[in-house]
Amino acid sequence: DAGVTQSPTHLIKTRGQHVTLRCSPISGHKSVSWYQQVLGQGPQFIFQYYEKEERGRGNFPDRFSARQFPNYSSELNVNALLLGDSALYLCASSLRARSSYNSPLHFGNGTRLTVT
Amino acid sequence: AQSVTQLDSHVSVSEGTPVLLRCNYSSSYSPSLFWYVQHPNKGLQLLLKYTSAATLVKGINGFEAEFKKSETSFHLTKPSAHMSDAAEYFCVVNSGGGADGLTFGKGTHLIIQP
Numbered sequence: 535d536a537g538v539t540q541s542p543t544h545l546i547k548t549r550g551q552h553v554t555l556r557c558s559p560i561s562g563h564k565s566v567s568w569y570q571q572v573l574g575q576g577p578q579f580i581f582q583y584y585e586k587e588e589r590g591r592g593n594f595p596d597r598f599s600a601r602q603f604p605n606y607s608s609e610l611n612v613n614a615l616l617l618g619d620s621a622l623y624l625c626a627s628s629l630r631a632r633s634s635y636n637s638p639l640h641f642g643n644g645t646r647l648t649v650t
Numbered sequence: 651a652q653s654v655t656q657l658d659s660h661v662s663v664s665e666g667t668p669v670l671l672r673c674n675y676s677s678s679y680s681p682s683l684f685w686y687v688q689h690p691n692k693g694l695q696l697l698l699k700y701t702s703a704a705t706l707v708k709g710i711n712g713f714e715a716e717f718k719k720s721e722t723s724f725h726l727t728k729p730s731a732h733m734s735d736a737a738e739y740f741c742v743v744n745s746g747g748g749a750d751g752l753t754f755g756k757g758t759h760l761i762i763q764p
Contacts, residue, residue, distance in 0.1 A: 538693070567751070576740050577694070579751030590751055624693060638684060639752065641694040 536561070538642035540625050546648045547615050555610040555645045559627030565589075566608040567639065568600055569624040577624055583608055584631040612647075620649045652677045654743050656755035664763045669728040671758045673741030676722065683724045684742040684752075685715055694740065700724065711735070736762045 539558045547553050559566050565584045569577035579592035583602035597613045606627075612619055626639040657672040675681060683700035698709025705717045715726045724741060741755040 569752075576754030576756050577752075578754070582751065592751055626694075638696050638699050640696070641686075643691075643693040646691075 538625055538627050538640055540642040540645050542645060543643070544646045546650060548650055549615055549617060551615050552611065552613050553615060553647060555623050557608045557625030557642060559606050560640055563627035563629055564606055565628045565631055566602055566606065567626045568610045569626065571622040571624055571644070580610070589631055615649045617649050620647060622646050652681065652743050652753045654741050654753055654755040656741050656758050658758050659756065660759045660761065662761040662763060663731050665733055666730050669731045669735065669760065671726040671739050671760065673724045673726065673755060674722055675724060675741070675743045677743055682744040683717065685709065685713070685726050686740045686742055688738045688740065731762050733762050733764065736760055
């Protein structure tokens with residue numbers, strides 16, 4: 535079975551540009567979450583979507599937005615890129631809205647975004 | 651509110667010796683606890699997860715973790731380290747509040763000496 539897939543794997547953008555990152559969850563998973571992992575740090579929660587509705591938002595500016603499609607895939611959009619947005623962006627899926635011991639998150643390999 | 655503290659940023663052990671990665675948590679609710687591992691340029695892989703059924707949790711690749719409520723700890727152990735265990739390890743808590751965001755520790759870099 536395919537795991538969580540993310541595209542692209544690597545991306546280089548210039549300050550001020552816009553970027554769209556894509557994620558396909560594990561088949562049957564209806565919840566998708568996005569995390570930002572800056573080099574040397576643990577991942578930080580950005581968004582969670584469940585059944586196409588936003589269920590949670592971390593402490594990120596409005597330049598960050600996301601959506602979930604009817605097939606449960608998801609996009610993360612970042613506008614007006616800053617150098618500090620350079621990071622590994624991880625997508626994760628789970629069966630239920632609330633991740634727990636019986637519905638843990640499964641992560642993709644991430645998209646490495648470099649802003650120059 | 652929830653938080654996780656990984657007490658060591660780096661741990662170095664010799665191959666074949668025991669591994670101990672320490673984690674303390676803080677949670678307003680009864681938490682779900684996890685350990686994830688991240689190999690270089692890879693995503694996060696679930697090592698093990700705490701269930702309320704048992705305080706000693708067995709995971710993949712010979713790893714175990716013990717939940718101690720009185721000490722608010724969830725330390726990760728392995729009896730004998732292997733070279734392939736070299737990676738970044740994250741202790742994770744989810745108190746299941748509103749946003750369902752997991753809270754990650756800052757990570758422990760495990761180095762295996764030959």
